Amino acid sequence: MPTDCISYQDSGYFTPLMNDYLDQKENLQSLYNRFPILENFKEQLLEKQENFDIENRKVLVSVLKEQYQSLTVSKLTNQNIEALKEQNTFTITTGHQLNLFTGPLYFLYKIISAINLSKELKTKYPDYNFVPVYWMATEDHDFDEINYFNFKGKKFRWNKESAGPVGRLSTEGLAEVLHVFSKELGQGSNAETIKKLFEEAYLKHDNLTDATRFLANSLFGEYGLVILDADNKELKKLFIPFVKEELLHQTSSKKVLETTEKLKKYNVQVNPRDINLFYIEDHLRERIIFQNETYYVNKTDIRFSEKEMLSELENHPEKFSPNVIMRPLYQEVILPNLCYIGGGGELAYWLELKSFFDAVNITFPIILLRNSVLLATEKQAKKADKLNLNWNDLFSKQTDLVNEKIKSFSEFAIDFSEQKAFLKQQFENLNAIASKTDKSFSGAVKAQEAKQIKGLENLEKRLLKAEKRKHSEELERITDLQNELFPIKSLQERQTNFSEFYVTNGEALIPKLMTELQPLENKFNVIVF
Structure with a gap:
């Protein structure tokens, strides 16, 4: 049977909302800026270029250089980081949780989509530079969603207590996971490569952020991928005006609620809070609540008056963490971004945000459904x-x-x-x-x-x-x-870890995916190895 593909709409695995978005149904067109076709990127980059501050570029590059200090960085990734200083350079971004050992296969497909789209845009618009970015979701706190991966039908779980942002978690306890995993991997050079990759990522790095950065760089650094941890004080300083707006006026909630009315016929993905921010420390990530003229940090005794809260924001912006509603805005404020690539669930909540972006005068990115693949x-x-x-x-x-x-x-x-x-x-x-x-x-x-x-x-x-x-x-x-x-x-890409296919195919796995996947085709690829 030949290698083949079918449309997302015909696959039976996508929601009516995603199918209607892909079909560019008229009722959804007010909820996004431009549809992801190659010709639309020129207008998108001109719009972004006009309202993205050169000072933000300088801060971004400085932070990235600091975060890459302990890594072996490829020539192409170094070039991409340097290029971000220039006003003709833009990012193509995907984000993902810090799943143990990448979690399910679609981690790979997201990043490959970003890399391949960057290449395609460079061919179409040679006067501009396009940088693929992996946004690590270091500030998430849903540890139970990320503390395992599946290999040949078995679940390998990291048993650990967790509180606060997952990126700051110690990697203690992962030697035991590697010990059990190694027995299942068996023998052979590919199995040894996987063991070594796990060991170097998780046993030689102190926290989950550094481990994940090392792992993603090992897999995709040669393709120029730039990996960003936005849990950073200097980056958060750029976001202060928007956090202040959220604290004082709750604009996001008002605008998103207006949009959800337009999505009544679909299952709304995310319902906004009054304030869509968390307060974070190493072992704390709790909602900020405004009640009786006072700001409270949920489940704690921490509270602030308005004046105290604004002072805290100015002095410690790193303690303010955007939730699922505000995180996309944070991303678009600190990155010269043209396109966000995500799964169907992610794009569903992005469709709720266009009016909010308009209200705070930030360009809404093109949103693109990531590649989906069945490996056989x-x-x-x-x-x-x-x-x-x-x-x-x-x-x-x-x-x-x-x-x-x-x-x-x-x-x-x-x-x-x-x-x-x-x-x-x-x-x-x-x-x-x-x-x-x-x-x-x-x-x-x-x-x-x-x-x-x-x-x-x-x-x-x-x-x-x-x-x-x-x-x-x-x-x-x-x-x-x-x-x-x-x-x-269920879909293979939502269950199986990449190691299952690496053991069989080795170094050929990622190059094969790079060659086969076309991010703008909107096709569910079937790839035979």
Whole structure:
């Protein structure tokens, strides 16, 4: 079976909101700035260039150089950092949590999308520079979401107590995870490479931020990726005016609530707080609440008057952390960014933010759905061929796939649609007669119709079951293959860690993905190794 792809909309794994966004439905067009097609980036960069402060560039470059001091930095990444000083340089950004050992596969796909789009833009607009950026979500506090990864169906979890921003967490305890993981990896040069990468990232760095930076740089540094930790006092100083606006006027909440009205037909991703900021220290990350003319830090005894709170902001901006509503704004204030690349859930909450960005006069970026990929082996592809399966079949819900295959195996039609249509026609004639008599006869006819149709449906189900038993071995091979490709009936990219494929494919894995993935195509890629 050839390497192939299907549209996101046809894959069955994206929400109605994302499908409508990809289809550029008119009801959503007021919620974003420009749709992600190559031609739209020229207007986007001119708009961003006009309102992005050169002083912000200087601070950004200074912070990045400081953060990269202890790393071996590729020539291309160094060039990209230096280029950020220039007004003709822009970023293409993706963000991700600090998942243990990258977490699920889509960590790779996000970053590859950013790198490949930067290359594509450079080809289209050679007078400008485009820098791929990985924004590390160092200020998150949802440790249970990031403290594990899956390898060959087994979960490897980092058991540790956590409070405060996850990026500041000590890496203590990860030697035990490596010990257990190493046993499962087995032997071979690729397995040894994975073990060494884990060891150097987590056992030779003191906190999760430094470990993740090392890991991402090891995987993608040669491609010019720039990795940013925005949990930084100098960067937070640039954001002070916007934090002050949030504390005093709660603009984000008002504007986002207006937008959510337009998204009522969809499931709204994020509901804003009155104040969308946290107060953070090494072991603390709690909401800021305004009540009775006083600012409180939730679940603590910390409180401020308005004057004290503004003084705290001026003196310690690093203690103010944006939540999911304010974080995108922070990103766009400190980066000369053109495009944010994320998954469907992320883009859903970005669509809530356009009016907020307009209110505070910050350019809203182009938002792009990251690449999605299904990785398959040659053996799996050949198995699919033998079973007469195509990729669309394998993306189907398992019950639908099984039922369709039973029908194709059967020597006779299992679908009783023709019989049901004939029956309904007969009852239409009876209903016409009944309508000329009393209501009780009409009711009896309708009841009999329902009974007869139900009887046919039951016969159809029994016949389907009988054929399922008859072809059970072939159906089992089909479901086994689908379960391999879609673990726990979910997308592979949301479950499986990259190490599972690295053990087999080694250094060829990332270059192959780089070659195959085209970020602006809006296609769900299937790649056979």
